[in-house]
Amino acid sequence: MSEPDTHSTIVALSSGAGRAGVAVVRISGPHVRFVLETIAGLVPEPRQAVLRRLRDEAGDVIDSALVLYFPSPASFTGEDVAEFHVHGSRAVLARLLAVLCALPGLRLAEPGEFTRRAFEAGKLDLAAVEGLADLIDSDTEWQRHQALRQMEGALGASVTRWRSGLVESMALLAAEIDFSDEGDVAGPLVEQAVAGVAAVLLELRAALGSFAMGERVREGFVVVLAGPPNAGKSSLMNALARRDVAIVSPIAGTTRDAIEVQLDLAGMPVLLVDTAGLRDSADAIEAEGVRRARTLVARADLVLSLRAIDSEPDRIHHDGHSLAIVTKADLPGPQLPGELPISVISGDGLDALLTAIVARLSAMTQAEPALLTRERHRLAVTQAITALERAVESRHGQAELLAEDIRVAVLALERLLGRIDVEDVLDQLFSGFCIGK
Numbered sequence: 001m002s003e004p005d006t007h008s009t010i011v012a013l014s015s016g017a018g019r020a021g022v023a024v025v026r027i028s029g030p031h032v033r034f035v036l037e038t039i040a041g042l043v044p045e046p047r048q049a050v051l052r053r054l055r056d057e058a059g060d061v062i063d064s065a066l067v068l069y070f071p072s073p074a075s076f077t078g079e080d081v082a083e084f085h086v087h088g089s090r091a092v093l094a095r096l097l098a099v100l101c102a103l104p105g106l107r108l109a110e111p112g113e114f115t116r117r118a119f120e121a122g123k124l125d126l127a128a129v130e131g132l133a134d135l136i137d138s139d140t141e142w143q144r145h146q147a148l149r150q151m152e153g154a155l156g157a158s159v160t161r162w163r164s165g166l167v168e169s170m171a172l173l174a175a176e177i178d179f180s181d182e183g184d185v186a187g188p189l190v191e192q193a194v195a196g197v198a199a200v201l202l203e204l205r206a207a208l209g210s211f212a213m214g215e216r217v218r219e220g221f222v223v224v225l226a227g228p229p230n231a232g233k234s235s236l237m238n239a240l241a242r243r244d245v246a247i248v249s250p251i252a253g254t255t256r257d258a259i260e261v262q263l264d265l266a267g268m269p270v271l272l273v274d275t276a277g278l279r280d281s282a283d284a285i286e287a288e289g290v291r292r293a294r295t296l297v298a299r300a301d302l303v304l305s306l307r308a309i310d311s312e313p314d315r316i317h318h319d320g321h322s323l324a325i326v327t328k329a330d331l332p333g334p335q336l337p338g339e340l341p342i343s344v345i346s347g348d349g350l351d352a353l354l355t356a357i358v359a360r361l362s363a364m365t366q367a368e369p370a371l372l373t374r375e376r377h378r379l380a381v382t383q384a385i386t387a388l389e390r391a392v393e394s395r396h397g398q399a400e401l402l403a404e405d406i407r408v409a410v411l412a413l414e415r416l417l418g419r420i421d422v423e424d425v426l427d428q429l430f431s432g433f434c435i436g437k
Ligand SMILES: Nc1nc2c(ncn2[C@@H]2O[C@H](COP(=O)(O)OP(=O)(O)OP(=O)(O)O)[C@@H](O)[C@H]2O)c(=O)[nH]1
Pocket: 228, 229, 230, 231, 232, 233, 234, 235, 236, 247, 248, 249, 250, 251, 252, 253, 254, 255, 256, 275, 276, 277, 278, 327, 328, 329, 330, 331, 342, 343, 344, 345, 346
C-alpha cells in the first residue's frame, strides 16, 4: 500500500464474506455523519445502537439495520466511525456497498486500512497491530491467549519500560559528561548508569528466552510420527486427526511424502507430521522419503517413536525429544518398560497418548505467554542486547561511548513499536490482512 489517502471515508464489510445472520459494514473518515444522515436519516447517539431502515438515493429501503456511531477520537481508528449491522445476505451487502461507494468522498477500504488508520492515530503500536493480526488468525486457545496479550500492548508496555530505563542511564551519562573534568576516572553517575543498563539487560535476555515459545504458539508445535515401515504411523495419524488423512495399508513403505495435519490438542496448536517408515531402501523414491523423515525428526519439537508390538523390539528411544509408543496392542507381543501401548483398532491408549503429548509440550513452555512472537522482535531485541552488552562489558568509564551504545539499543527497541522503519513492516503485515480489518 503506497501513500494511502486519508481524506476519503473508507467502507468495508468487516464480518466474514458469504451468507450469515448478521453482517457488519463499517465506515471510517470525515464523511461519516453525512453518510448517517443520508442513508439512515439521523446520526445516532454515540455508541448506542438504533434500529433504522437504510435507504438509497431514491428512497428505496436497502435493509433494516442496527446503526452505531463512534465519534472521533474515541473510535477504533480515531476518526468518526459508523457500523451498520445488516442481514448477512449477498444481495443486501452488494446493494449497501454500492450505495455507500457512490456517495462523494467514499471508497472501498484496502486490506488492513482500518488498522493502519488506527496505528497512524496512535491507537495501536506496531506490536499491537501484529497481535491483532495474530488474534484474527488464531485457531486455538493458546494462540488466542498470546495474541490477545500482545494486542493489548504487553510488548509495548515492556518496551516503554526498557526504553525509559535506558533513557535515564543516558541522562546520567550526559550529566557526567557535562560536569566532570576531562581525564577523570568513572564517576558515581557512570556507575549508576551502568547498573541501570544491566537491569534492562536482564529483562531483555528473559524476553529473548521466551521467543522460541512465542514462535511455536504462533506457528504450532511440530510433532513427528517416526518408526519402521508398518509400525502404524499413518493409522495413528488418522486416529489423532479423526479423518483419513494418510493412506494405510499392510504394504511396508506405503507412506513416502511427509503428510501434515494441524491439530488443536487441549488448546495447543500442533502440526502433526506422518513420515515414511525408516529403513534402508533400494527404491530411490522411498529412500528420499526416508531422508526427509530423518530431517523432520531432527527438527521436531516432539517425536512419537512407534514400534509394532509384534515386531522385534531391538532398540527403543525415549529421550527428552521423543515418546516411545508400542502400537497394535490388541495383538500379542512383548511390551518394553517406558513404552506407551496403543491400538487404533480398540482405541485403547489413545487418550493416555494425547495426555502424554500435551504434558510433554506443556513442559517446554512457561506459564506466562511469550512477549516475543516474531523474527522481527527477536532481531530487534538481539540488537539491543548486543549493544548493551558492549556498553557494560567494555565501555566502563567512557561516558560518550557508553551513551552511544545505549542510543543504538534504544533505536532497536523503538523499531519494535514502529516509531521507525514502520512502512516495510506495515506493508508486509497488511498484505496478509483481510479487507475490513
Ligand atoms: N491390529 C492392528 N493393526 C494395525 C493397528 N494400527 C495399524 N495396523 C495395521 O498395520 C498396517 C500398517 O499400518 P500403517 O498405518 O500403514 O503403517 P505405517 O507405519 O504408516 O507404514 P508405512 O507408511 O509403510 O511406513 C496396516 O495394515 C494397518 O491396518 C492396530 O492398532 N492394530
